[in-house]
Amino acid sequence: MRQALVPKKVFFTCGSGTHKEMLESFEMALRDAGIEKFNLVTVSSILPPKCEILEREEGLKELTPGEIVFTVMSRNCSNEPSRRISASIGCAIPKDQQKNFGYLSEHHSYGETEKYAGMYAEKLAENMLFTWTKEKPEKTMNISKTAEVDDEGNWTTVISAAVFIL
Template structure:
C-alpha cells in the first residue's frame, strides 16, 4: 500500500485554440506535464511533509504515475474570470490525517477562490475532529475558532485565476497538490 510521505503545491495557466492543448500548457506551467496523473480524493496523509515545488519535482521522472488532487477550470469566453484552488488544513497531531479541498469557480478572484478552498478544507477537518463552530459565520471568524481549539495547526491554499482571452482561445487554470 502506498502512503505518500511528501506533497507539494503547484499551479498554472494555459492558453490555446484547442481545449486539450490549453490544459497541457497549464500542466507545463505547473511543471507536471511529463507525468501520468492519477486523481485522488482529498485526504492529506498522516506524517506527510509539505515540500517546495522545486524539491518535489526532483523526486519525479518523466512517465511516472503521480497521484494528485487537482482543481481545474477553463473558458473560451472573452474576459470571463476562471479560478481553480486547492485548500489545505492540518491537525496539530502529525500522525492524524488532514484535508485537501478542490474549488473551481467562475467570476471569483484568486483570493476569494483560495480562501473558499481553505475554508472548505478546514471545515471538513473541524467536523472530523468534533470542533464546534457556527457554519454561518464568516471564514475569518471560523478560522479563529478552529485555531483557538488547539487542534488545527495550519490552513493554507494555492490558487490560479485568469481571464479568458479576447480572441476566444481556451484559457485553462489548474491548481494541484502532488503526492510523492
C-alpha cells in the first residue's frame, strides 16, 4: 500500500544573511531563519487540507537536525551596493480547510519594501486559489524579508519559507 507524504503541519520563517561569499550569505540567511540544520527539499505551492499552522518556535521543536524537510522557499541575493532585495511567501487558506487545499506563493523582487513584497505574494496566493475554486479564501497571510546590500558589495541573501512537518 502506498504511503502518501502529506504534511500535517507547517510553519513560516524568514531570514537574511551577509557575507563576502554568496553561498555563505545563504547559510547566514538559513541560520537567521532557524532552518540551517535541516536538509531542505524545495516543493511547489500547495497547502494541504487539515494542515495545522504552527508558530516558528513550536515547529522547530518538532524537527531533528539532519532531517529531510520539505519547504516552499523564496530566495533572492545580490552583491550590488545599495540594492534592496526581497523574498516573500504568500498563503491563501480555503474556507473549508478540512477538505480543501490552499495555495502558497513564492515572490522575490528588487527594490520593493517588505510590506509591498508581502502584499504581492499574498495576492498571488489568493488569485491561484480563486482561479481554482472560484471562491475567496478564508484568510490570507504572508512572511517576507527585505535587506539592502552594504556599501562594500558583500553578498546579501534573503529567504522566506513555509516549512512542512510530516
